[in-house]
Amino acid sequence: MNYKTVIVDDHPIVISGIAGLLSDLENIVIVEKFESGVALLEYIEDHKVDLILMDIFLPVINGVDLCKTIKQKYPKMVIIGMSSQSERSLVMQFIQNGGNGYVLKNASFDEFKDCIYKAIEGEIVFSEEVKTIISQPLSEELERIPSLSRRERDIALLLSQGKSTQEIADDLFLSFLTVQTHRRNILQKYKMKNVAELIAFLLKNNLLN
Amino acid sequence: MNYKTVIVDDHPIVISGIAGLLSDLENIVIVEKFESGVALLEYIEDHKVDLILMDIFLPVINGVDLCKTIKQKYPKMVIIGMSSQSERSLVMQFIQNGGNGYVLKNASFDEFKDCIYKAIEGEIVFSEEVKTIISQPLSEELERIPSLSRRERDIALLLSQGKSTQEIADDLFLSFLTVQTHRRNILQKYKMKNVAELIAFLLKNNLLN
DNA sequence: CATTTTTTACCTGATATCAGGTAAAAAAAA
DNA sequence: TTTTTTTTACCTGATATCAGGTAAAAAATG
Structure with a gap:
């Protein structure tokens, strides 16, 4: 054929x-x-x-x-x-x-x-x-990318689901202010300007989920 | 062996x-x-x-x-x-x-x-x-998902890069208010609560880029 | 066991987002 | 060519985010 x-x-x-x-x-x-x-x-x-x-x-x-x-x-x-x-x-x-x-x-x-x-x-x-x-992003690329701590990953995941700081605080039984601190730490860790950029970055690098 | x-x-x-x-x-x-x-x-x-x-x-x-x-x-x-x-x-x-x-x-x-x-x-x-x-997301899943218009895709892409409404307006030579309208239309189209959820959705469904 | 990292929490102020409404050109589709 | 979709633009107000600072438990690591 x-x-x-x-x-x-x-x-x-x-x-x-x-x-x-x-x-x-x-x-x-x-x-x-x-x-x-x-x-x-x-x-x-x-x-x-x-x-x-x-x-x-x-x-x-x-x-x-x-x-x-x-x-x-x-x-x-x-x-x-x-x-x-x-x-x-x-x-x-x-x-x-x-x-x-x-x-x-x-x-x-x-x-x-x-x-x-x-x-x-x-x-x-x-x-x-x-x-x-x-x-192969495993060898070079990914090694210098810091990883999320467990709590940070929980919060990032909820952010990707569209939850607000208050909703996340309620979900995880945390203070609003605590979640706010985590958010800022995550943004700083990856040098991201806002959650939109953060979520895009995390998904592209498989750091979420 | x-x-x-x-x-x-x-x-x-x-x-x-x-x-x-x-x-x-x-x-x-x-x-x-x-x-x-x-x-x-x-x-x-x-x-x-x-x-x-x-x-x-x-x-x-x-x-x-x-x-x-x-x-x-x-x-x-x-x-x-x-x-x-x-x-x-x-x-x-x-x-x-x-x-x-x-x-x-x-x-x-x-x-x-x-x-x-x-x-x-x-x-x-x-x-x-x-x-x-x-x-196979081609057959069932993806068909009932509305697609972004060209302008909407441009804006969504810039959003995923962490740009603010004002920055997007400057980049695309549009009014701040126009970009704001597009943002809202995109969120409504997919029934998303905010850009974080939107970006996650678009990336997972390959609607961006 | 000491040190580091993580997790928790609070305060403030400037800026940005989101949701509601409206509307007119411009472009594309029927 | 008429109709629909897309793109453009403005107004307002409530709420949320982001950036700055600080700090003390708790947990993990060396």
Whole structure:
């Protein structure tokens, strides 16, 4: 069986590079190449496509939203995201929006090949470097981030649920003033301007919950 | 080569069940079973372990934190998370904290086997049901959540960066009062009490960025 | 056992948020 | 082109947050 494959990337050079790599693969047939997500969306309306390799950084529609849109209509389409550099949260977002895998553009031919075949078989795949990116904030990044004390985490959690200082005090049987002190300590600890920034920071760094 | 394997679960029945499944697998040798994370942490201090199968819902230390702690010291250890039911954010959190895979306990014997072998080979693996959970907020959940307008998203993004109403107004060349109106509209749209709850909601539902 | 960290608590004042209302351009969708 | 949504803007008052300072138990760590 042949997998009808489409490449989306706003750099023509990259398109031809990937096309070259894929041309050697059995069962993979490149049926079309696009430089924008809009053009892709139009194409899949009336053409059968099995596999999409897409750049994440695209003009107008970004890769994550593009993937989400496509998957809502065509859940069975296999979509692999690509980018040159990458950060953890972006990869996770792509997968949460239906992506079947994520590959860095500097991945070796074998990695590309492996990822594509495994994705077609239903796996969720990552190239080697992506795997390390996903699970490595542990070593460098996270070590210099101070952690919340138990009480601080309790309070931060209630803050993320929209509770006011008074409500938190009531919930935890504390004085209003105590909760106020904790709030300030947490903000100072991470050098945050207000709770909004704090909650965003804590969630992105998995310090909450 | 034999993979020294440890099972952690607070239900003895589950431990024996998994042990039974794994006993048939080649190369997998169960060297120890634990009912708590603390006991596991002590054990790995002075015993070689290659693979850990752990329940996510554990008393005292939860599976996510346990995984994180272990991976900081022993990055090469392969850790697979398990649970009976699961939700998307939990799985993602586990992987972001170094987990090599996530399997639902109702997975078939073949799924378990596949996942374990692939994880040992360096893949990040999910059982079938987990895969659908990861990428399915698209169908039901997300459809009834209203989306932000462009301006609202701009403002929400700046809010998540800790900016005040005045700062946002300056950034976007708008009146203070206009930004105030947008803020209120966003809060009303999602029925949120304040920006803290709003930011948490938007981030969890990938509506920001 | 001594030291450090955490948790508790109070006071004050400036500034910001939130909730209520209204309304008119501008842009997008039907 | 009409209708709807979005974006812009103003007013007021009650309440909440944030930043500054201080300090003493309690718990955890070395």
